[in-house]
Amino acid sequence: MTPAPILQVDGITKTFGGIIALNNVSFTLNEGDILGIIGPNGSGKTTIVNCVTGFVKASSGRVLFRGRPITGKPPHKIAQLGLLRTFQIMRPYYSLPAYKNLVIPLCSPRARRTGGWRGGGKLGDRNTVGIDILEEIGFERDSYVPYKITNTLPTGYLKRLELARCLALKPELIICDEVFSGLSMSEIASMVPLIERLQMDGITLVMIEHRLRELFQVANRVMVLNFGEKLMEGSAEEVMADPRVREAYFGSEAVEEVMNHA
Amino acid sequence: MKTANQERRRERIDRGIKVRSDGLYALMSWRELGYLTAPRLVLIAGLILLPAVMPGLYWQRVITIVCIYSLLALSFDFLAHYVGLVSLGGAFFVGVGGYLTALLNTGWGFPPVIAAPIAAILGGAICTLLLLPCLPLRGVYFAIVTLMYPLFLARMIEALDILGGTDGIMGIDSFPYAWLEQYGIIVLLLMILFGLRRLVTTDLGLVMRAVKDNDQAVKASGINITHYKALAVFIASSVGCLAGACMVHTYMWAGISTFALDFSVLPIAATVIGGGSTLVGPVLGCLILVPVSELLRDFGTLRIVFYSLILLGFIVFRSEGLMIYGQRKYQQFERWTRI
Numbered sequence: 001m002t003p004a005p006i007l008q009v010d011g012i013t014k015t016f017g018g019i020i021a022l023n024n025v026s027f028t029l030n031e032g033d034i035l036g037i038i039g040p041n042g043s044g045k046t047t048i049v050n051c052v053t054g055f056v057k058a059s060s061g062r063v064l065f066r067g068r069p070i071t072g073k074p075p076h077k078i079a080q081l082g083l084l085r086t087f088q089i090m091r092p093y094y095s096l097p098a099y100k101n102l103v104i105p106l107c108s109p110r111a112r113r114t115g116g117w118r119g120g121g122k123l124g125d126r127n128t129v130g131i132d133i134l135e136e137i138g139f140e141r142d143s144y145v146p147y148k149i150t151n152t153l154p155t156g157y158l159k160r161l162e163l164a165r166c167l168a169l170k171p172e173l174i175i176c177d178e179v180f181s182g183l184s185m186s187e188i189a190s191m192v193p194l195i196e197r198l199q200m201d202g203i204t205l206v207m208i209e210h211r212l213r214e215l216f217q218v219a220n221r222v223m224v225l226n227f228g229e230k231l232m233e234g235s236a237e238e239v240m241a242d243p244r245v246r247e248a249y250f251g252s253e254a255v256e257e258v259m260n261h262a
Numbered sequence: 263m264k265t266a267n268q269e270r271r272r273e274r275i276d277r278g279i280k281v282r283s284d285g286l287y288a289l290m291s292w293r294e295l296g297y298l299t300a301p302r303l304v305l306i307a308g309l310i311l312l313p314a315v316m317p318g319l320y321w322q323r324v325i326t327i328v329c330i331y332s333l334l335a336l337s338f339d340f341l342a343h344y345v346g347l348v349s350l351g352g353a354f355f356v357g358v359g360g361y362l363t364a365l366l367n368t369g370w371g372f373p374p375v376i377a378a379p380i381a382a383i384l385g386g387a388i389c390t391l392l393l394l395p396c397l398p399l400r401g402v403y404f405a406i407v408t409l410m411y412p413l414f415l416a417r418m419i420e421a422l423d424i425l426g427g428t429d430g431i432m433g434i435d436s437f438p439y440a441w442l443e444q445y446g447i448i449v450l451l452l453m454i455l456f457g458l459r460r461l462v463t464t465d466l467g468l469v470m471r472a473v474k475d476n477d478q479a480v481k482a483s484g485i486n487i488t489h490y491k492a493l494a495v496f497i498a499s500s501v502g503c504l505a506g507a508c509m510v511h512t513y514m515w516a517g518i519s520t521f522a523l524d525f526s527v528l529p530i531a532a533t534v535i536g537g538g539s540t541l542v543g544p545v546l547g548c549l550i551l552v553p554v555s556e557l558l559r560d561f562g563t564l565r566i567v568f569y570s571l572i573l574l575g576f577i578v579f580r581s582e583g584l585m586i587y588g589q590r591k592y593q594q595f596e597r598w599t600r601i
Contacts, residue, residue: 055478079484091479093472103465104472105483126465169484 004067006031006173006204007083012051012061014044014228021047023228024061029173034195034205036215038239039225040248045208046088048225049175053085054078065173080110082172086162086179088208094151098139101150101161102130105168114170130168137164138194156187163194173204180211188214224248273599280593301592305542306452313444322444326512328552329447333505335529335536335544336455337498343539344462345494346474350526351389351408355502356509357415357521359385363507364431364516374437378507385503390496397491400477409526416521430517437511447508451545454501459541461497470494528552535576537583546585 007029014022022044029035037045050056052063054075062071070078079085093101105111106126135141137160145157153161159179166174179195180188188211195218199205209215216222216236224231224239226248232239239245283294316322334352341347363381366372372380392411396403419425426432437443461467472480473487480487506525510516528551529544536547554572558565580587 053482055481074486075481076484076486079482084484085482087479087482091476091482093475093479095471095475096468100468103468104480104485107465107469108484110484165479165483 004031005029005064006033006066007052007206008064008067009048009052010062010064012048012058012063014047014051014056015059021228022051022058025225025228025230026061027223027230027233029204029206031204032199032202033221034199034207034219036219036222036236037206037208037225038210038212038215038222039231042227043225044228045225046177047228049085049177049206049208053083053175076108079169080108082110082170083175084166084169084171084173085175086159086166086177088177088181090155090158090162092150092153092158092161094149096150097147098150098153098157098161099127099130099134099146102133102164102168103127105165106130108169110169133164133167134161137161137167138190139164155182156184156191159183159191160194163198171203173206174198175206175208177208178210179207180209180214192217269601270598271601272596274590274594274596276594305545309448309452310445313448323512324553324556326444326447326508328548329451330505330509330512331525331528331532331552332451332545332548333447333454333501333508334525335532335548336451336458336541337501337505338529339533339538339541339544340458340462340501341494341498342533344467344474345470345491345498346477347491347495348402348405349408349498350405350530351393351411351499352502352525352527352529353412353521353523354408354415354526355385355389355499356506356525357412358389358499359503359506360510360516360520361425361431362388362503363510364434365425367434367511368431374435374511375442378504378511381507382500382504385506386496386500389499389503390492393495393499394492397495398488412521412523412526416518419518426517428518430515430519432515434510434514434516436514443512450504450508454504455541455545458497462541466493528555531573533583535573535580535584537585537587537589540583540585540589543583543585547583550584 005028009025009027011024011026012022013020013024025044025048027035037048039045047056051058051061054070054073054077057072062069064070065078065081065083068081070081070083092098093104103126106129131139131141131146134146139146139157139160145153150158150161159182163174163176163179176195180191183191192214195205195207199218205218207215207219219236221233222236222239223233224242224245231244231248232242234242279294279297282288282291283298288294288298313322313325316325334356337355338349338352341349359381362385363374363377366377366380367374393404393407396407420428437446462471469480469485469490470493473490477487480490506520510520529548532547532551533544534547535550536543536545538544555565555569558568561568576584
């Protein structure tokens with residue numbers, strides 16, 4: 001028996017003026033999956049995130065989350081359902097200390113409803129919960145890092161902060177828009193186990209990535225976009241072996257390099 | 263040979279006493295306690311003593327006007343620097359609050375001490391409702407709409423000859439006691455000032471500041487930003503309406519001039535001079551600007567010229583604002599270091 005799909009995207013099309021950013025893209029996502037979405041620049045990867053999470057209204061097509069249509073709902077309603085996203089360009093609250101960033105998601109109705117996080121509700125408790133979540137995501141509790149003003153933090157921590165914001169809402173599905181980009185090799189190496197742990201915690205993930213080697217370590221399926229169209233979907237090996245993907249995406253020796261390491 | 267200037271730079275370091283009094287340890291020493299409370303006590307005592315040291319009724323009335331403008335400036339600073347909504351609505355709030363309290367007082371016979379608070383709450387609700395359509399939008403729309411309403415309402419009253427038309431509403435009661443009129447608004451100002459300062463550090467205030475910092479991230483956190491913006495607008499417009507109501511009871515008259523754009527513009531100038539995002543700064547700015555404007559009355563029409571020059575001077579030489587400058591001097595010391 002196959003598990004019920006958590007997310008169904010049916011023929012999403014998005015046009016900006018005359019430009020077709022997405023053309024009839026469909027995919028389904030099963031509970032516990034990690035789906036990688038790859039494609040060259042401008043192929044519509046971020047647009048699909050925006051359409052699914054309601055930040056951009058799709059021109060046509062529909063999105064079902066746990067069987068319920070969420071097409072056209074405002075972003076905060078979709079986030080309330082447990083479908084969270086990170087931003088490719090990080091959007092922390094730069095003027096606040098890192099842990100105070102989490103007070104905001106913890107104030108949302110979903111965080112209050114799902115409770116779970118120790119305390120909640122009362123004033124001040126959200127700070128402790130925020131630091132707990134940050135520790136979980138790799139901020140050292142005993143260091144100064146969680147207390148620093150966010151605009152002084154390096155990129156690696158900002159990416160983690162994006163994930164932490166999603167975790168504060170007890171997500172069921174997180175769409176990660178390039179969490180590895182802009183990180184050093186060692187930072188990426190420490191992010192991979194984090195992603196794996198999220199999966200073990202029962203969170204379904206969609207990962208948009210340019211870092212293929214790390215993506216293929218964690219993703220069990222990969223979808224390739226090119227010029228707003230879905231080129232193919234399959235396992236990492238299938239995708240890499242497909243000549244169309246090579247042509248569209250890599251052009252040349254990049255594929256060999258990745259294949260040699262895989 | 264390069265000058266010494268290029269090898270040195272000015273370094274700012276927090277004063278020891280500032281760092282020590284950041285935490286709970288401040289409670290263990292009188293010195294640290296004094297360091298923390300002195301500026302606040304100076305402000306509170308200063309404002310309360312101010313009417314007593316003023317020569318004559320005229321200047322005492324000026325202090326009341328200072329407080330009215332301070333409330334408006336507070337409301338502007340709160341909306342602009344903590345919620346990210348630039349409001350030109352001082353005149354709108356004053357007008358709505360003023361006319362409401364006038365109606366409550368002359369129409370239903372509520373005494374001023376009851377009419378003014380009702381006008382504040384009711385006026386806040388009306389203003390929020392009228393501004394609701396532009397709250398989901400980002401950008402300049404809020405500023406434009408808040409500027410439009412006072413003009414619109416003033417012309418409506420004039421054209422339809424309602425609410426007293428161009429004569430205004432007369433026969434409004436003043437506050438029953440002179441001391442209440444004088445000190446009531448000072449106490450209100452202090453309460454609202456410290457209340458807002460507290461509010462912006464609570465979790466609720468944090469969400470509002472986050473809306474200013476990054477509204478997309480707040481949406482992505484599952485929060486309806488329009489709700490929070492509406493709540494903030496309600497708080498700010500209630501404060502503005504309260505200022506208008508107090509003014510109307512002080513002058514015992516409500517007319518079209520309560521929608522005058524002075525009420526929109528002067529609070530912004532005061533916020534620039536005093537230092538935005540400090541909340542105390544705008545009060546300080548009003549304490550300077552309003553009396554200066556009164557003193558310049560002797561110059562007749564040249565008044566605006568001098569007034570503009572003073573404003574220009576502040577913007578050129580202290581563009582950060584007095585309060586931010588003062589805070590820095592109070593909390594940090596500077597020294598030259600070699601590079």
